[in-house]
Amino acid sequence: MAYIIDGKKLAAEIKQEVAQEVQGLMGKxxxxxxxxxxxxxxxxxxxxxxxxxxxxxxxxxxxxxxxxxxxxxxxxxxxxxxxxxxxxxxxxxxxxxxxxxxxxxxxxxxxxxxxKDVDCFHPENVGLLTQGRPRFLPCTPAGVVEILVRTGIEIPGKYIVIVGRSNIVGRPLANMLTQKSDRGNATVTICHTRTRGLSYYTKQADIVIAAAGSPGTIIGEMLNNNCVVVDVGVNRVEDPAAKSGFRLVGDVDFESAELVASHITPVPGGVGPMTIAMLLRNCVKAATSPVSPPWQGGD
Ligand SMILES: NC(=O)c1ccc[n+]([C@@H]2O[C@H](COP(=O)([O-])OP(=O)(O)OC[C@H]3O[C@@H](n4cnc5c(N)ncnc54)[C@H](OP(=O)(O)O)[C@@H]3O)[C@@H](O)[C@H]2O)c1
Structure with a gap:
């Protein structure tokens, strides 16, 4: 049975760190x-x-x-x-x-x-990220990396499969994980709807990151024994038993995946809270630093 990574707890740790930084800034x-x-x-x-x-x-x-x-x-x-x-x-x-x-x-x-682009969607910031000298880190990809690091999962040298190639999650995440750094140096494959034989890739992966926006995209039998599974997906599915009439699920079939994986993130309570924590970090960064790249001078 996989260890269930508590994204809420990790996010609470980061929020505490951010709150301290905010206090320091207030003092100035x-x-x-x-x-x-x-x-x-x-x-x-x-x-x-x-x-x-x-x-x-x-x-x-x-x-x-x-x-x-x-x-x-x-x-x-x-x-x-x-x-x-x-x-x-x-x-x-x-x-x-x-x-x-x-x-x-x-x-x-x-x-x-x-x-002021704390989402890191501006082409200039995306360009800086791609070149390995980020001004801001995009919130969801940064949340995923932070989950791995804070859970003690080594990234360098690992084979990571990302399912999803959006500009918000899959692509920037692949970029970050392939940078020459302690939080990068992974070998990354990005899969999408035109990938033939998705499980050929996921079966070999040390870490699978699902960001497809479709429930059940990843099931247990597509995974390598003892791999790490990070589920970015947030999907509403009908649930007559729920007060709202729906519940949230990820892209991974949790029940079958947790039997195979060594670590897995739940939905809700996994990547979601980390995304917000990383947004707070970016706000502090924006307030703190002359965040212009060196050739532009400060603001
Ligand atoms: N927790 C958070 O904080 C957070 C933040 C952002 C997003 N999300 C969630 O993460 C999910 C992805 O978001 P997004 O904005 O990246 O979505 P998106 O723009 O719709 O992109 C989805 C990607 O997944 C690929 N894909 C979809 N179904 C697939 C399948 N069956 N096999 C292989 N690839 C498949 C698509 O391929 P094509 O390119 O070929 O269409 C596309 O590249 C959504 O559920 C979203 O709600 C969560």
């Missing part, structure tokens, strides 16, 4: 401040934004939520982002995804100042 008259823009009333997005707000409050990071109506135009959204870009009291800016139909998410992300 700096109050880290995250501004989150939410457009429309998507219920899942509202929950995510509330959770981020609560986490900020727990560690002493100031959090502002800017709620814009469903019929906000692109130019109004961009103008709001620009106001936050120039507001010296704001250190981090997030635009909650997904935006309502008709709004250009890519353009919105790109208009956030790279110095």
């Amino acid at each position: 008259g700096i109050e880290p401040h995250l501004a989150v823009i939410i457009v429309g009333s998507d219920p899942a997005s509202q929950v995510y934004v509330r959770n981020k707000h609560k986490a900020c409050q727990e560690v002493g990071v100031r959090s502002s939520i800017i709620e814009l109506s469903e019929n906000t135009t692109q130019s109004v959204l961009l103008a709001r982002i620009e106001e936050l870009n120039t507001d010296k009291a704001v250190h981090g800016i997030l635009v909650q995804s997904p935006l309502p139909k008709g709004l250009d998410e890519q353009e919105a992300f790109q208009s956030i100042s790279p110095l």
